[in-house]
Amino acid sequence: MTTFLYSLLLTAGGDRMAQTDPHGWTLTLISVTVVFSALIVLYFVYNLSGNIFSGKFKRAPKPKKKRTAASGESAEVAAAIALALDMENGGDTYAAIATAVHLYLNDNVHDVEPGIVTIARKESAWNNKALNFRKLPR
Amino acid sequence: MSIQSDHIEKLVQRRAKARLGGGEKRIEAQHAKGKKTARERLELLLDPGSFEEYDMFVQHRCTNFGMDASHPDGDGVVTGCGTIGGRQVYVYAQDFTVSGGSLSKTMSEKICKVMDMARRNGAPCIGLNDSGGARIQEGIDALAGYAEIFERNILGSGVVPQISAIMGPCAGGAVYSPALTDFTFMVKNTSYMFLTGPAVVKSVTGEEVSQEELGGASVHASKSGVCHFACDTEEETLEGIKALLAFLPQNNLETAPLVETSDPVNRVDDALNSIVPDNPNKAYNMYAVIGSIVDDGKFLEVHKQFAKNIIVGFAHMNGRSVGIVANQPSELAGVLDINASRKAARFVRFCDAFNIPLVTLVDVPGFLPGTQQEYGAIITNGAKLLYAYGEATVPKVTVTLRKGYGGAHIVMSCKQLRGDINYAWPSAEIAVMGADGAVNVLYAKDIKADPEHAKEIFEEKKKEYTDLFSNPYQAAQKGYIDDVIEPRNTRFRVIRALEQLAGKREEIPAKKHDNLPL
Known part of the structure; x- marks a missing residue:
C-alpha cells in the first residue's frame, strides 16, 4: 500500500515537472549547483585540515621586548627574582642564580668576530730569520 | 782469549770505572746529601738511550800538591750529546764526586768542546753545575779554564739557547757562567751561588749570614733575580728544563716547534669583559687574563718570585710559542721599577734573539717614584726595557687593558717603538697621566684661587679630562692603536695578529753592536 502511494506521488511529481519544465533545464541547473557546492565545501575542508597538520596555524610567539645593556628593567627583574627567592628560601644560591640571570639578560651586546684564521703561511726566503740579523758594517 | 777481546774487555772495564766517577764511597756521600751524581742527572734529563758521552778518558794534567797521585778518567765533568723530546742538545754535568767538581784546565776543555759543538751544530747547551769552584792546585790554569768557558758563553749567546742548572755549590768565578746563560735553574736547599762565601763576608764586613741566606735558591729567585726558576727537587729542576726547551727553538735561525692544540682560536671568554674593575684604583689578577687567552691556559712563568709587578713567561697561542710580558695590577699596582x-x-x-713573538699586556700606571728608585738608576734600567722593545724585530702584539700612562706607556711596546699591532680594550686609558694628577697640574692655580669651591672645580675638571683622555679612542683616532677590541675576543685577535706577522722581516741599521744602557 505504502509503495503504491509513494510511486503514485512520484509519478504525480514527475508529471508536474514534465509539464512545467519539459526540456529538464531546472533539473540540470539544480544538479550542477549541488555538485559544485559540494566540491567547494570539500576544498575548504581539505585545505583546513592540511594546514592544521602542517602546523601553519601555530600561534606566532609574541615579539620579545628588546633589552639593551643600558636597560635597567632587567636588572630590576633580576633583583625582584632574587628578593622573592631569598624571602621564600633564603639562600645565597638563589642570589647567585638571579645574578646570573641578570648578567645573561644584560650581556647580549657583543662585537662579533669571524673566529677563523684564513692565513696559511709557509716558510720562504722572505721570512728567513737571518734577514733580521744586524748587517755588519762594511 | 784473543788480543782483540782483551782490548775490548779493557775498554769495558775502563768505561765502568769512569762511570763511577770518584768512586762508590763518594757517590754514597753525594746521595746522603740528597743529591744525585752527574750521570744520574743526565739520565733523568735526556731521552733514554740518547746520551753519547765525549772525552770519557780525559784526565787532568796537574802534578802540583800530590795531584799526580790520582788521575780519574773523565776528570770532574761528564760531557756529551743527547736528545730531549727528540731534539738534540749538548750537555755537561759537573761531577762533585771527583775532587768536589772543582774546575781543572782539562775539565774546562771538555766543557768548551761541547759548547763549541752546540754552537756549530745549532743545538741548545745545558750545563748542570755542582762544583766547589776552581781547582786551586792548578793555579792560573783553572782561571784560564773559566775564562774560556765564559768566552764561549758570550759567543753562544743569542745563537743557541744556553741553560744552567745549579745543583750544588757554585761559588767565586764559577757563578759567571750561569749568569751569562739565558736561564738559570736552582734547587732549593742544596744549591747556592755567591761570589764570596759567608766566611769571607764575615771577615770583610762583619756580617753573619748563612749560605742559604747569602746565595740560596730562594734568595736568588726573589731578591737578586739571578735565578729564573727555583725548584724543590733535582727531579723537578730537570723536568723544568725539559718544559722550558719545549718553548724554545734550537737556534737563532729556527722558530720554536709548533705544538698541536685542541684549544680553538675563536674561543671567547666572557669573564674578560668584566675582569677590569669599574674603579680604576682597584686591582685585578693579570694571570687570569693570560690564562684565558693562551692555549689550554698553560703558562710557563719565568722569574716567578722576582719583581712580581711584571709577569714574563712562555705560552702557546694556536700552537705557536710566544713570550708574554704583562704588568700585574695586583702587585704594586703594576708599576715599572x-x-x-x-x-x-x-x-x-x-x-x-730566538724568534719568539712577543705579546704584551699593558696596565701600567707609570714608573715607581722615590729616591730609592732614582738613586738606583731607574732611568737607566727603564731605558733597558725601552731599548729592548725598540730594538726587537720579532712580531710584537700589544694589548692595553686599562692604564697606559706616560713614559711607562711608551716603554711597554707602544706603536712608535715598532709595535706591530697594538690593540686596546674599551676600558683602556692611554694618556700622559691619570686624571687626578693631570687636573692637579693643569688647574692648580684655579683650585688654589678658590679654596671654597676647590672640590667642585677639581671634580668638574676631572670629569672633563676623563671624558677626553681616559679612553682608547684618542689614541685610536691618531692611529697609535690599531683597533679597540672587545675583551672576550682577545685570544682570537692576538692569534690572528700573530699569524699575520709570522712572515715579518725587518732590518736594522748596520753597526758593530749597539750600546745598550747597561
Whole structure:
C-alpha cells in the first residue's frame, strides 16, 4: 500500500515537472549547483585540515621586548627574582642564580668576530730569520 | 782469549770505572746529601738511550800538591750529546764526586768542546753545575779554564739557547757562567751561588749570614733575580728544563716547534669583559687574563718570585710559542721599577734573539717614584726595557687593558717603538697621566684661587679630562692603536695578529753592536 502511494506521488511529481519544465533545464541547473557546492565545501575542508597538520596555524610567539645593556628593567627583574627567592628560601644560591640571570639578560651586546684564521703561511726566503740579523758594517 | 777481546774487555772495564766517577764511597756521600751524581742527572734529563758521552778518558794534567797521585778518567765533568723530546742538545754535568767538581784546565776543555759543538751544530747547551769552584792546585790554569768557558758563553749567546742548572755549590768565578746563560735553574736547599762565601763576608764586613741566606735558591729567585726558576727537587729542576726547551727553538735561525692544540682560536671568554674593575684604583689578577687567552691556559712563568709587578713567561697561542710580558695590577699596582724593567728587558731580548713573538699586556700606571728608585738608576734600567722593545724585530702584539700612562706607556711596546699591532680594550686609558694628577697640574692655580669651591672645580675638571683622555679612542683616532677590541675576543685577535706577522722581516741599521744602557 505504502509503495503504491509513494510511486503514485512520484509519478504525480514527475508529471508536474514534465509539464512545467519539459526540456529538464531546472533539473540540470539544480544538479550542477549541488555538485559544485559540494566540491567547494570539500576544498575548504581539505585545505583546513592540511594546514592544521602542517602546523601553519601555530600561534606566532609574541615579539620579545628588546633589552639593551643600558636597560635597567632587567636588572630590576633580576633583583625582584632574587628578593622573592631569598624571602621564600633564603639562600645565597638563589642570589647567585638571579645574578646570573641578570648578567645573561644584560650581556647580549657583543662585537662579533669571524673566529677563523684564513692565513696559511709557509716558510720562504722572505721570512728567513737571518734577514733580521744586524748587517755588519762594511 | 784473543788480543782483540782483551782490548775490548779493557775498554769495558775502563768505561765502568769512569762511570763511577770518584768512586762508590763518594757517590754514597753525594746521595746522603740528597743529591744525585752527574750521570744520574743526565739520565733523568735526556731521552733514554740518547746520551753519547765525549772525552770519557780525559784526565787532568796537574802534578802540583800530590795531584799526580790520582788521575780519574773523565776528570770532574761528564760531557756529551743527547736528545730531549727528540731534539738534540749538548750537555755537561759537573761531577762533585771527583775532587768536589772543582774546575781543572782539562775539565774546562771538555766543557768548551761541547759548547763549541752546540754552537756549530745549532743545538741548545745545558750545563748542570755542582762544583766547589776552581781547582786551586792548578793555579792560573783553572782561571784560564773559566775564562774560556765564559768566552764561549758570550759567543753562544743569542745563537743557541744556553741553560744552567745549579745543583750544588757554585761559588767565586764559577757563578759567571750561569749568569751569562739565558736561564738559570736552582734547587732549593742544596744549591747556592755567591761570589764570596759567608766566611769571607764575615771577615770583610762583619756580617753573619748563612749560605742559604747569602746565595740560596730562594734568595736568588726573589731578591737578586739571578735565578729564573727555583725548584724543590733535582727531579723537578730537570723536568723544568725539559718544559722550558719545549718553548724554545734550537737556534737563532729556527722558530720554536709548533705544538698541536685542541684549544680553538675563536674561543671567547666572557669573564674578560668584566675582569677590569669599574674603579680604576682597584686591582685585578693579570694571570687570569693570560690564562684565558693562551692555549689550554698553560703558562710557563719565568722569574716567578722576582719583581712580581711584571709577569714574563712562555705560552702557546694556536700552537705557536710566544713570550708574554704583562704588568700585574695586583702587585704594586703594576708599576715599572728597577727590577721589573731589568726582568722584562732581559726576557724581551731573549725572545727577540730566538724568534719568539712577543705579546704584551699593558696596565701600567707609570714608573715607581722615590729616591730609592732614582738613586738606583731607574732611568737607566727603564731605558733597558725601552731599548729592548725598540730594538726587537720579532712580531710584537700589544694589548692595553686599562692604564697606559706616560713614559711607562711608551716603554711597554707602544706603536712608535715598532709595535706591530697594538690593540686596546674599551676600558683602556692611554694618556700622559691619570686624571687626578693631570687636573692637579693643569688647574692648580684655579683650585688654589678658590679654596671654597676647590672640590667642585677639581671634580668638574676631572670629569672633563676623563671624558677626553681616559679612553682608547684618542689614541685610536691618531692611529697609535690599531683597533679597540672587545675583551672576550682577545685570544682570537692576538692569534690572528700573530699569524699575520709570522712572515715579518725587518732590518736594522748596520753597526758593530749597539750600546745598550747597561
